[in-house]
Structure formats: structure tokens, C-alpha cells
Amino acid sequence: xxxxxxxxxxxxxxxxxxxxxxxxxxxxxxxxxxxxxxxxxxxxxxxxxxxxxxxxxxxxxxxxxxxxxxxxxxxxxxxxxxxxxxxxxxxxxxxxxxxxxxxxxxxxxxxxxxxxxxxxxxxxxxxxxxxxxxxxxxxxxxxxxxxxxxxxxxxxxxxxxxxxxxxxxxxxxxxxxxxxxxxxxxxxxxxxxxxxxxxxxxxxxxxxxxxxxxxxxxxxxxxxxxxxxxxxxxxxxxxxxxxxxxxxxxxxxxxxxxxxxxxxxxxxxxxxxxxxxxxxxxxxxxxxxxxxxxxxxxxxxxxxxxxxxxxxxx
Numbered sequence: 001x002x003x004x005x006x007x008x009x010x011x012x013x014x015x016x017x018x019x020x021x022x023x024x025x026x027x028x029x030x031x032x033x034x035x036x037x038x039x040x041x042x043x044x045x046x047x048x049x050x051x052x053x054x055x056x057x058x059x060x061x062x063x064x065x066x067x068x069x070x071x072x073x074x075x076x077x078x079x080x081x082x083x084x085x086x087x088x089x090x091x092x093x094x095x096x097x098x099x100x101x102x103x104x105x106x107x108x109x110x111x112x113x114x115x116x117x118x119x120x121x122x123x124x125x126x127x128x129x130x131x132x133x134x135x136x137x138x139x140x141x142x143x144x145x146x147x148x149x150x151x152x153x154x155x156x157x158x159x160x161x162x163x164x165x166x167x168x169x170x171x172x173x174x175x176x177x178x179x180x181x182x183x184x185x186x187x188x189x190x191x192x193x194x195x196x197x198x199x200x201x202x203x204x205x206x207x208x209x210x211x212x213x214x215x216x217x218x219x220x221x222x223x224x225x226x227x228x229x230x231x232x233x234x235x236x237x238x239x240x241x242x243x244x245x246x247x248x249x250x251x252x253x254x255x256x257x258x259x260x261x262x263x264x265x266x267x268x269x270x271x272x273x274x275x276x277x278x279x280x281x282x283x284x285x286x287x288x289x290x291x292x293x294x295x296x297x298x299x300x301x302x303x304x305x306x307x308x309x310x311x312x313x314x
Contacts, residue, residue, distance in 0.1 A: 063301050065294045068264065068284035071202040072298055075210060075270060075277035082298065086202040089185050090283050093258030094151045095205060095266055096193035098212040098222075101148055103173045103191075104140070104159050105215055111141030121157040125194055126260065130154045131238070136231045146229070148221040150238040151257065153192040160191035167191075181211050196262040202281040209268045209279050213254045222255045242267070244292060250299075253277070257291075267291040273302040 065084055072082040116137045123130070132138070132146070132154045143159055146152035163170035167190075174188040183204040189197035200208070212218045225246065226239045241257040244250050251272040258266035264284035271278055280298060285291035 063297060065282070065297065066285055066290040067282040067294050069202045069281075070283070070294065071206050071279075071281045073206050073279045075213075075279050081278070081302070083202070086281075087185070089199050089201050091196040091260060091263035092193060092198055092200045092205065092283070093260045093263040093266055094153075094156075094193040095200070095208075095256050095258040095268055096188060096191065096198045097147050097151065097156050098208060098218065098256050098268070099174050099177060099188060100156050100159060100191040101144055101218050101221070102212055102215060103170060103177055104144055104163070105217060106177070107163065107173075109140060109163070111139060111144065113140050114138065115140050115143060115158050115162050117154050117158055118161065120161060121154040123153050123157075123192070123194055128153050128194065131236055132231070138229060138231065142227075142229055144217075145221045145224065145227060146238055148218065148256065149224050149227065149240050151241050152238070153194060156192045157190070178208075181207055183208060193258055193263075194260065196260060202283055205268055205281045205283075206279045209254060209256075209270060209281065213270050219254050223252055242269075244269075244295060265291045267295060269295065271299075273299060276302070278302070 063082070065082075068085060069088050069090060070082060070084040071080070071086040073080055114137050117132045117134055119134050121132075122134065130153060132152060138146075138155075140159065140162070143152075143155040147156035147159060157167075160167045160170035163173070170191060171188055174191065178186045178188065183200065185199070185201035185204040186208070187197065187199050189195040222240075223245060224240060226237060228235055228237045230236075240255070242252075242255045245252055245255060252269055253272070254268075254270040256268050264286060265282075265288065266284070267280075267282045269280050271280070280295060282291045282294050285294060
């Protein structure tokens, strides 16, 4: 069965009406942050965007995306460039860790404090591999870095477990943050994404990616290509899970991958095409390379469309 990809010259989400006012966003965010102080994203630049509709890039006849659900959006205006099954609610796997990071940073937790990997942090559901042994210690900042860059599940779980009030309070804060951001299709069961109960839609995730982009540390950590960390007497090198970051032709400002059996291969990014900031969400792609192939096709399409528009203006 063929699923049509649609193209619009209108806003992808209701975000623009929700985030029009910086005051409204600030007030809403305070509901979750009042006990912990404000993050560097408490007043989002999204609140001051230009809401004027702009002419959509001309879609090609043969843009074929293998991801089951996809959304491409102009970050500045909210203009929806491409959508495919964007409202279908799906498991999101480690895309979850963007929300984990926002909750940690909102709480103003000490990133220099040492935390220890415990037996509770071991994945007993999927038995995913980890290079962080039980009883190893690292700073909360390095745990956050490994969770975002290398998608380390034990690091992400430890961040939630060491939150004030424990893991249950952390997951509650994740869902509260989702409601504050207006993510009506989104629910979290854990801070790692291991649970298939962590679900969202491509439309919601575009909003979540935009919110995460307002945190400078999330931008830095999700786009770091590699890092060496000393654990006890060993020095371990970790690499980013997004292979596109190794290509200098990509101007990527934020990145997160995800995978469990139920979610398929997932990828969210903020990147620039001809100085145009774009949000991209790709969910449930088959095989290891399909999500990256979809991202490349979208980038090539947008670059080609930009050249056509320049030619027409000449």
C-alpha cells in the first residue's frame, strides 16, 4: 500500500499559536521549573519568530521516503515542507533522551557531581550493551554527554535515578514537561527509551526538537563526534551514533538517533540548508541506513529547490 507524502505551505503544528508569546511560554515553563530554577531555555527564541507564511519549496515528483513517519519543517517560520503520517503515534526509542536532558538541565542539577552506575541502571528488558560497568563513577555532565552522544542507556537511567525524588519523580517531570510544551501525542515511561511505552508523533517531536535546540549544552553534546572518558584505570572512547556528523557538508545543530525493535530506526535533527534552519523527524525506518538515506534525499531536494528559486529570481 502506498502512503502519500504531502507538502504544505502552512504551519506544521499548533506550536506557533502556543508559543507566540514569550510571556506565555515563560509562565508555562515555570510550572515545572519553579522549584529548581530556570534553564537557559526558559524563554525560547521560538516565541519571537516570524509567523508570516512563506512560499513553499516546490516538491519533486519522486521524493520517496522509506521512513514510516516523517516531518520536515522550517524552524524559523513553522512552515511544513513535508509530512508523511506525521500524526501517527509510534515508539520513539532513544529520541526520549532529549527530554531526559531537558529535565536534568531544568532542575539545575550539579553537572560536576559524581554519580555511580548501579545495578538498577542495567537494562534487564532488552539486555542492551553498555560500556559503563556497574559501580563505575562519572560526573553527571559526562553521563549526560554519553546519553546524548553515544545513547548510553545506563547513563540516562542513572540521570533519572539520581534526580530529587528518584526515578518516579523524574519520569513524572518528563511527562509534565511534555504537557508544558503542548506535546499531546507524547508519553514517557522511562528516561532511556528502552520501553516501547515511550511514544510520540513526528509532529510532536518536531516541537520537542525545537525546544531541546534552545539548550546550548544539548546542542553541543548531541553534535559532539567523539569523546574520551576515564573510568577508573581505563580510558574509553565513545562515538556519536549519527554517522552524518562525520560529513562536513552537513551543518547539524542538534541530532539524536533511536532504535528498538518496535520503533524501527529513528532520527531527529536540526540542520541548515542554504542558511535555512530545518527540523527533520524520521521514524520507523527499515534497516540501518534508511533513515540516513531519507535525510540525504531531503537535503538534496531542498538544495535543488533552493537553486531553482534563485534561478527564477535572477
